[in-house]
Amino acid sequence: METFLTILLDGLQFSSYLFIVSAGLTIIFGVMKILNVCHGSFYAWGAYTSAFFIGKFSEMGLPDGLGFVVIVASAIIVGLVLGFLIEQLILKHMYHRDEVLIVLATFGLFLVLEDVILIAFGTDPYFAYQPMALLDSVEMGGIVRDVYGLTLIGVAALVAAGCWFLLNKTKWGTILKAVIFDREMGISMGINVPFVYTLTFIGGAILGGLGGAYIAPTISVAPGLGTEVIVLSFAVVVVGGMGSIMGAAIGSVIIGLLRALAVHELPQVELFVVFAVMAVVLVFRPEGLFAPAKPRKI
Amino acid sequence: MLRDNTSKVVLIGGILIILFGAVAPNWIVNQLMFGFSRALAILGLLVLWRTGLVSFGHAFYFGLGAYTVAILDIQLGVTDVFVRLLGGACLAGLAGFLVGFIMRNYRDIFFAMLNTAISMVLYGIIVKTESLGSTDGFAISLPTIFGVAPETKYPLFVVITTVAIVSALLINFYLKTTIGRLTTPIRDNEIRVEYLGFSVAHAIHLKYTMSAILAGGAGALMAMSLGQVDPDSMINWTVSGELVFITILSGPGNVIAPFIGSLVFEVLRTYAFELAPHLWQLIVGGTFLTIIFFLPGGIWSLISKLGRSTS
Numbered sequence: 141m142e143t144f145l146t147i148l149l150d151g152l153q154f155s156s157y158l159f160i161v162s163a164g165l166t167i168i169f170g171v172m173k174i175l176n177v178c179h180g181s182f183y184a185w186g187a188y189t190s191a192f193f194i195g196k197f198s199e200m201g202l203p204d205g206l207g208f209v210v211i212v213a214s215a216i217i218v219g220l221v222l223g224f225l226i227e228q229l230i231l232k233h234m235y236h237r238d239e240v241l242i243v244l245a246t247f248g249l250f251l252v253l254e255d256v257i258l259i260a261f262g263t264d265p266y267f268a269y270q271p272m273a274l275l276d277s278v279e280m281g282g283i284v285r286d287v288y289g290l291t292l293i294g295v296a297a298l299v300a301a302g303c304w305f306l307l308n309k310t311k312w313g314t315i316l317k318a319v320i321f322d323r324e325m326g327i328s329m330g331i332n333v334p335f336v337y338t339l340t341f342i343g344g345a346i347l348g349g350l351g352g353a354y355i356a357p358t359i360s361v362a363p364g365l366g367t368e369v370i371v372l373s374f375a376v377v378v379v380g381g382m383g384s385i386m387g388a389a390i391g392s393v394i395i396g397l398l399r400a401l402a403v404h405e406l407p408q409v410e411l412f413v414v415f416a417v418m419a420v421v422l423v424f425r426p427e428g429l430f431a432p433a434k435p436r437k438i
Numbered sequence: 439m440l441r442d443n444t445s446k447v448v449l450i451g452g453i454l455i456i457l458f459g460a461v462a463p464n465w466i467v468n469q470l471m472f473g474f475s476r477a478l479a480i481l482g483l484l485v486l487w488r489t490g491l492v493s494f495g496h497a498f499y500f501g502l503g504a505y506t507v508a509i510l511d512i513q514l515g516v517t518d519v520f521v522r523l524l525g526g527a528c529l530a531g532l533a534g535f536l537v538g539f540i541m542r543n544y545r546d547i548f549f550a551m552l553n554t555a556i557s558m559v560l561y562g563i564i565v566k567t568e569s570l571g572s573t574d575g576f577a578i579s580l581p582t583i584f585g586v587a588p589e590t591k592y593p594l595f596v597v598i599t600t601v602a603i604v605s606a607l608l609i610n611f612y613l614k615t616t617i618g619r620l621t622t623p624i625r626d627n628e629i630r631v632e633y634l635g636f637s638v639a640h641a642i643h644l645k646y647t648m649s650a651i652l653a654g655g656a657g658a659l660m661a662m663s664l665g666q667v668d669p670d671s672m673i674n675w676t677v678s679g680e681l682v683f684i685t686i687l688s689g690p691g692n693v694i695a696p697f698i699g700s701l702v703f704e705v706l707r708t709y710a711f712e713l714a715p716h717l718w719q720l721i722v723g724g725t726f727l728t729i730i731f732f733l734p735g736g737i738w739s740l741i742s743k744l745g746r747s748t749s
Contacts, residue, residue: 175547175550243494243550244726244730245727247682247683248722248730249727255716255718255719259717367674367676375555409566410562412559412562414562415559416559418555419559422552426544
């Protein structure tokens with residue numbers, strides 16, 4: 141029972157941060173049709189920025205509770221600055237090019253941003269345990285868990301609810317859906333599509349940054365951290381169906397639980413299961429498990 | 439139609455390079471070996487790229503070739519360079535042939551992603567398996583050639599260059615056959631190709647298998663010239679990215695392009711590590727973006743422009 145609960149909670153925690161990152165990736169793909177490899181950099185930048193400032197603030201003797209403000213602020217700053225710059229300077233000039241070439245361009249950006257991190261933050265790892273220490277731990281069902289990790293699940297749920305509300309209950313959601321469904325028709329209806337693209341990319345980048353910023357206190361923030369995350373979120377997005385928020389949620393729960401199960405029961409297959417599931421889904425349902433049927437356009 | 443001198447250039451250039459290797463200092467021979475080994479994989483990716491397919495997972499075949507050499511060496515004690523090379527290339531080719539049945543139905547990013555998934559499955563297996571060397575990999579003994587253990591790396595260099603010449607000539611020939619010409623047409627309009635009486639699926643399957651054989655051979659040669667294999671520099675998705683990068687850098691124009699592109703890549707890497715060790719990825723990424731934006735035909739487009747203006 142205890143093992144089961146541990147696996148469940150570990151899995152959900154892992155799913156939560158995967159979901160936050162993948163939601164950004166899938167929104168960008170859904171609206172802009174860009175498979176954004178440099179999403180891993182947003183994650184890494186979010187993690188570094190928040191770890192750096194949490195450490196700095198703690199040195200300055202400011203209350204540890206400020207850490208949570210830092211986390212949200214770093215995500216927003218990283219998303220705004222990097223998202224805006226990349227969209228305006230690079231991607232904007234590529235929309236007429238081949239989809240695959242855009243993927244390659246984002247891969248180039250990913251490499252560049254990886255090294256800019258090293259220049260900006262150095263090669264030593266950062267530890268920002270303060271927010272985690274502040275929240276202490278609880279005992280539930282016979283096992284002891286960090287409260288911080290549990291809040292992660294709450295944050296993911298909030299992000300999911302936020303995305304759902306934005307897409308289904310606001311004017312912005314309607315505009316986004318119009319652009320996703322038919323870009324040209326959207327333009328002819330007077331939607332400023334380039335502006336929608338910029339906002340979407342920034343929004344996706346903020347989510348990528350938030351995933352990194354929130355996970356930073358629980359890990360040692362060291363070089364190369366974006367490399368693993370990006371392929372994992374590719375797996376999530378592929379399993380759930382590219383471009384669907386619901387798909388990202390289901391995909392991350394599947395991948396998260398599977399991986400937690402593997403880590404506890406059969407550690408040798410930890411990475412293998414994730415990508416095996418991804419490959420199998422691609423083979424049998426390339427559009428993803430829960431992708432809605434697409435109307436064919438003539 | 440213009441006369442094509444490619445095969446002559448490959449043959450003469452290759453022989454000159456072999457002769458040059460005999461007098462060149464060691465470090466140049468090493469660079470040429472690494473460059474030409476990797477260029478084999480690029481040759482296969484070039485054929486795919488002309489067809490409009492970009493694989494973000496060919497490190498699967500590259501790694502398969504490299505690890506075959508490692509297993510042959512450590513488990514079976516095989517040292518002969520040709521057995522190792524054939525072993526790596528054939529295993530990768532077989533894998534490519536089998537995977538090809540699925541892959542030939544995929545295009546665009548689905549093709550890229552499925553390749554990534556498959557390569558990461560292998561990566562996941564090797565990283566977590568102690569008997570396959572886990573993250574440390576294996577050291578590989580120097581190969582023997584016709585039963586003789588060479589004192590220097592020069593004989594291996596001759597073998598690699600010869601293999602490179604032969605592969606370049608074969609691919610050049612293939613690209614001139616009818617089925618080989620079905621590259622750009624498939625990219626531009628598959629339905630028309632089908633109407634002309636060709637099976638697009640078969641054509642892609644063949645090209646995919648060829649690229650797998652070449653990538654496997656490249657991995658095997660790379661493992662032997664480096665003297666070691668490990669998952670992060672042979673199979674991780676970043677390696678696949680690197681291979682795609684060199685393909686774009688070389689340009690799809692000619693079978694000579696991959697060799698030039700790979701050499702440029704090796705030189706770039708060596709100097710980057712010497713001058714600015716932390717800026718390697720920045721340089722690669724920056725070059726990548728520059729090429730995509732300003733030189734869509736890669737380095738080869740510069741060379742062919744030069745050739746046209748002089749003639």
